Amino acid sequence: MKQLIFALALFAIPLATSPLAAQSSDLGTPVAEGGSVETLGQAEAEEGGLSFTVTDESDWSDIGVAIAGFAADRDRPTPANANGTAALGREISRVITANLRNNGIFRPVGPDSLPQPSFAQITSPSWGSWSGRGVEMLVHGYVSARADGRLTVGCYLYDVALQDELIREGWVVPPADWRRAAHKCSDLIYSRLTGESPFFDSRIAYIAETGPKDKRIKRLAIMDSDGANHRFLTLGSATALTPRYSPDYKKLLYLSYVDGNPRIYVYDIGTGRQQLVAETGNPTLAPRWSPDGRNILYSMAVGGNTDIYRVPAIGGRSVRLTDTPGIDIGGSYSPDGSKIVFESDRSGTQQCYVMDADGSNQRRLTFFGGRCATPEWSPRGDQIAFTRIAGDFNIAVMNPNGRNLRVLTSGWQDEAPTWAPNGRIIQFFRTTRNSGRSALWQVDLTGRNERRLKTPVDASDPAWGPILP
Amino acid sequence: MNTRLATIALLSGTVALAGCAKKAPEQLPPAPEQTTTDQGTTVAPVGDTGPTLGTQAHFEDAVNGQNVIYFDTDRFNIDSADAAALQTQAQYLSRYGAISITIEGHADERGTREYNLALGERRANSAKNYLISLGVDANRIRTVSYGKERPVALASNAAAWSQNRRAVSVVIN
Numbered sequence: 094m095k096q097l098i099f100a101l102a103l104f105a106i107p108l109a110t111s112p113l114a115a116q117s118s119d120l121g122t123p124v125a126e127g128g129s130v131e132t133l134g135q136a137e138a139e140e141g142g143l144s145f146t147v148t149d150e151s152d153w154s155d156i157g158v159a160i161a162g163f164a165a166d167r168d169r170p171t172p173a174n175a176n177g178t179a180a181l182g183r184e185i186s187r188v189i190t191a192n193l194r195n196n197g198i199f200r201p202v203g204p205d206s207l208p209q210p211s212f213a214q215i216t217s218p219s220w221g222s223w224s225g226r227g228v229e230m231l232v233h234g235y236v237s238a239r240a241d242g243r244l245t246v247g248c249y250l251y252d253v254a255l256q257d258e259l260i261r262e263g264w265v266v267p268p269a270d271w272r273r274a275a276h277k278c279s280d281l282i283y284s285r286l287t288g289e290s291p292f293f294d295s296r297i298a299y300i301a302e303t304g305p306k307d308k309r310i311k312r313l314a315i316m317d318s319d320g321a322n323h324r325f326l327t328l329g330s331a332t333a334l335t336p337r338y339s340p341d342y343k344k345l346l347y348l349s350y351v352d353g354n355p356r357i358y359v360y361d362i363g364t365g366r367q368q369l370v371a372e373t374g375n376p377t378l379a380p381r382w383s384p385d386g387r388n389i390l391y392s393m394a395v396g397g398n399t400d401i402y403r404v405p406a407i408g409g410r411s412v413r414l415t416d417t418p419g420i421d422i423g424g425s426y427s428p429d430g431s432k433i434v435f436e437s438d439r440s441g442t443q444q445c446y447v448m449d450a451d452g453s454n455q456r457r458l459t460f461f462g463g464r465c466a467t468p469e470w471s472p473r474g475d476q477i478a479f480t481r482i483a484g485d486f487n488i489a490v491m492n493p494n495g496r497n498l499r500v501l502t503s504g505w506q507d508e509a510p511t512w513a514p515n516g517r518i519i520q521f522f523r524t525t526r527n528s529g530r531s532a533l534w535q536v537d538l539t540g541r542n543e544r545r546l547k548t549p550v551d552a553s554d555p556a557w558g559p560i561l562p
Numbered sequence: 563m564n565t566r567l568a569t570i571a572l573l574s575g576t577v578a579l580a581g582c583a584k585k586a587p588e589q590l591p592p593a594p595e596q597t598t599t600d601q602g603t604t605v606a607p608v609g610d611t612g613p614t615l616g617t618q619a620h621f622e623d624a625v626n627g628q629n630v631i632y633f634d635t636d637r638f639n640i641d642s643a644d645a646a647a648l649q650t651q652a653q654y655l656s657r658y659g660a661i662s663i664t665i666e667g668h669a670d671e672r673g674t675r676e677y678n679l680a681l682g683e684r685r686a687n688s689a690k691n692y693l694i695s696l697g698v699d700a701n702r703i704r705t706v707s708y709g710k711e712r713p714v715a716l717a718s719n720a721a722a723w724s725q726n727r728r729a730v731s732v733v734i735n
Contacts, residue, residue: 392676394683397685397688399684420684436676506672553675
């Protein structure tokens with residue numbers, strides 16, 4: 094009910110009058126918004142007692158974690174799994190296992206090669222059967238179908254050597270959102286063992302690509318952080334580029350050629366409606382949200398000269414933030430919203446600059462060899478990721494003062510970094526020389542753990558959203 | 563009169579114009595019959611069997627293929643070859659006062675996506691401004707940038723990239 098009111102309120106305050114019926118002609122059927130996830134008020138286990146010894150952080154990938162099949166109190170039918178809650182429990186464990194793999198931190202063992210604990214053993218593990226398996230950590234959990242049709246999922250992390258519980262939490266989810274419980278459990282484990290903030294329970298917007306290099310079809314698409322729940326939002330008759338999730342996941346900013354010109358739109362995910370962000374006869378590019386979702390940055394080319402503008406997300410007057418001749422484009426807010434890092438070729442080549450959020454105090458950040466493009470401020474605030482162009486295109490990070498450059502990837506053309514919600518992993522897209530085919534990849538801040546994220550078709554322009562509300 | 567008509571078309575027909583611009587230049591829109599009668603009497607048709615006035619083929623024939631100009635990496639300046647091509651285009655446009663064009667700006671694949679969109683727009687505007695300096699009415703020239711989204715040469719090498727860094731003039735039908 095609350096969501097409905099919110100949606101109506103949005104429509105009462107249009108961003109800009111957009112009479113073009115053609116604007117919606119490339120939109121697919123709107124996707125259903127996810128239900129809410131309720132966290133159960135279970136007491137956390139006592140702090141302390143983390144027993145595994147870490148002599149060198151680079152050896153963290155040796156943390157063995159056994160993720161046993163989640164037990165069902167009784168095997169009941171559920172819309173979340175054709176084979177009932179017991180089968181769903183094992184599926185949840187598989188999702189957690191896949192999440193924990195390939196992060197360079199854990200060595201997960203999934204439910205298919207482990208004994209299945211009973212429901213009673215979830216809170217009282219059979220220690221003897223786990224201590225001989227060479228794992229330091231044990232994950233148990235349960236699934237229970239509630240009378241109201243929703244599911245309760247409990248998640249428990251145990252230290253095998255200590256034979257003690259480290260943390261537990263539970264969630265009530267609609268059956269359609271069962272994967273979110275698996276992601277929340279993954280986040281609980283990840284955060285407890287690494288001390289880092291969570292990131293699995295989040296989504297990614299990106300551009301799905303098909304077709305030959307000179308007739309590429311580019312569609313707006315969304316998916317969970319692990320690639321599941323994939324949806325196409327546009328049909329592909331108009332080129333779609335550079336999406337950005339709003340911080341509350343209710344809207345997407347993206348560029349579309351739906352009226353024949355490059356223009357940015359705000360798409361309402363629940364209603365499937367979209368509107369122009371700025372009513373202008375000029376090309377608008379490079380849309381970005383402020384961290385609180387109240388403002389939108391966009392870049393507009395007037396007579397070939399591109400500058401960065403800010404407009405309230407509910408509509409209103411645009412404020413021009415840059416005014417140098419040349420291309421000032423993009424922009425990424427610091428997490429506190431006080432500063433914006435952006436790209437400008439005012440010095441002759443693409444370089445990264447920083448300014449206060451009102452456009453004042455503009456100064457160049459990057460002076461190393463090569464060019465700096467598509468800067469993105471980490472959600473933690475401690476790093477800025479960017480595309481470094483020095484011969485090839487690579488993903489690099491630097492401190493917010495422009496120092497301590499570190500190049501993380503070595504592809505032929507790696508472009509457009511986007512941060513995981515916890516600022517520890519960077520996703521980007523990699524284009525293959527000659528074929529022009531592209532795919533999403535992610536790399537951690539050491540640069541050593543790099544992997545491809547599978548997508549149904551080729552992919553580019555990833556934009557990782559925050560932790561789901 | 564012709565200019566006025568063109569202006570009205572430009573102002574009122576955003577959707578219609580966009581529809582034309584979305585097509586690749588090779589896809590020729592049908593020629594309007596009426597356009598021929600709108601022209602001045604000093605210019606003879608290209609040829610009895612040649613393309614119809616008002617079509618892209620007619621334009622490309624008349625400017626001898628010089629409807630495309632090329633740019634150096636990351637540059638948008640009009641060099642002497644570009645200037646010669648644009649002068650030919652300007653002559654055509656002064657001869658056929660009812661013709662309006664879209665200049666499509668493009669970049670090669672060796673740039674980041676958003677910057678390339680801005681760069682393509684800058685290149686299209688360079689060409690537009692040069693045509694204006696030669697006396698073509700600004701209202702007859704529309705620009706659109708495709709950044710690196712529409713390459714014509716598909717390899718990933720210097721020769722292909724030099725063909726893709728371009729501004730293409732396309733007759734608006």
